[in-house]
Amino acid sequence: MDSRCENCIIRQFNSLRAMSKEELKQVSDTKTTKKIKKGEPIFEEGDKLNGVYCVRDGVSKLSKLSANGKDQIVKLATKGEVIGQRSVIAEESTNLSAVAVNDMEVCFIPKESITHTLHKNPDFTLEVLRHMAHDLKEADDVIVNMSQKTVKQRIAEAILYLKNNFGEDDEGFLALTLSREDISNVVGTATESAIRIISEFKKKGLIHTSGKRIGIKNERKLVELVEGF
């Protein structure tokens, strides 16, 4: 993979595409590439970030620790997404932890490169703004789901989400394998409850499993379940 931002395909998926040649060169010259192993943190809740992280490969879970000691996963960030933006823009310490779900490669971009462009290039700022508007809409949807859907519906939805966003492998399992605990943290439930419902889905023929891996067997029924039939 080319190590210059100008040539990085990932850029096509995020706001960096709205940068000018010179701005991009500046980013490329100051960025550093990091490898993060599965389970390792990129940053922790409360950290003051000195820049943002552009995900080149792998998936990161963004989560927040609640008073009762459970993590709530708020978002899964994958190839092409930029994480840490919110904190850098608001000039606050981050409200989320970012931990690698599998082995990752990320580019660290110092905040000066970003903030300078934010002040100078309205196209870039607008592009970031549009992304954030989208994230905000998604967050609103999550709030509604959390409060109005049952755990069963939320788990069905999470499984479909994983398929739609990360795809399936050649054996028909979800390409992104989350632990049962991670699933329960996405859905906001007790790990045992998540496991129980996954077993139930298996018994009913909606999914099949192998170890921690999950595959979809009856997508239509899962969709119906989410919609409340």
Next chain:
Amino acid sequence: MDSRCENCIIRQFNSLRAMSKEELKQVSDTKTTKKIKKGEPIFEEGDKLNGVYCVRDGVSKLSKLSANGKDQIVKLATKGEVIGQRSVIAEESTNLSAVAVNDMEVCFIPKESITHTLHKNPDFTLEVLRHMAHDLKEADDVIVNMSQKTVKQRIAEAILYLKNNFGEDDEGFLALTLSREDISNVVGTATESAIRIISEFKKKGLIHTSGKRIGIKNERKLVELVEGF
């Protein structure tokens, strides 16, 4: 109250303050002021908005209808806040309904005034971006609260939120009176459950009530409850 945006105090609280004199004049010349009565909608979920609404007076609830027919209130917007921004920026139809909680006065600003400035004035765009970053953080917090806190904790939190954001009247009641149903829609629970818990708080001496009005009697205990004691 002066009807020119340039002189409007409300502007101090929102992104419009980053506009140049000319931009603001343009907004002022194209804006229209509307009065909305308690219970009336400003816009409905799915509407394509032709502009944004700047709240001059009163409070609006932003909510989303869920599959089971219940509204989930995602945000309460008050004096100084601009609503409908997200949809206009993302150029999508709105994902939320806005209904007046009490009599309101709002200024409608056609989207052209906004989008034009978004493309030209990075200070303004950045200011809007910062606001949205803030909203996103709040949304993340709501997600965590929804999934990790009990209904009792969420109701206690809602009461404290109302006090901190809208204050108390001279009799010691919350200045913003929400119906029990609205409270249950903020908290994401059945109306009867909300009522029951409010009664319980009253019995325990945490609050006092008079009709639908609620006053805080023991703030410390409410805070402790939210934090899980």
Next chain:
DNA sequence: ATCTTAAACTGATAAATATCATATTTTTAA
């Protein structure tokens, strides 16, 4: 002011979910 309607409230019960305890399987690392 009073009639009418809507909102607030209460009880009984059902359903959903969490918790605790423990067995089994899978993964990790020596």
Next chain:
DNA sequence: TTAAAAATATGATATTTATCAGTTTAAGAT
């Protein structure tokens, strides 16, 4: 490869929350 650790799984039970049915109280309209 195998022992240890971690994750998955399941049962029993407690707790929380929703639902249904009904009464009382408050608010709005004539």
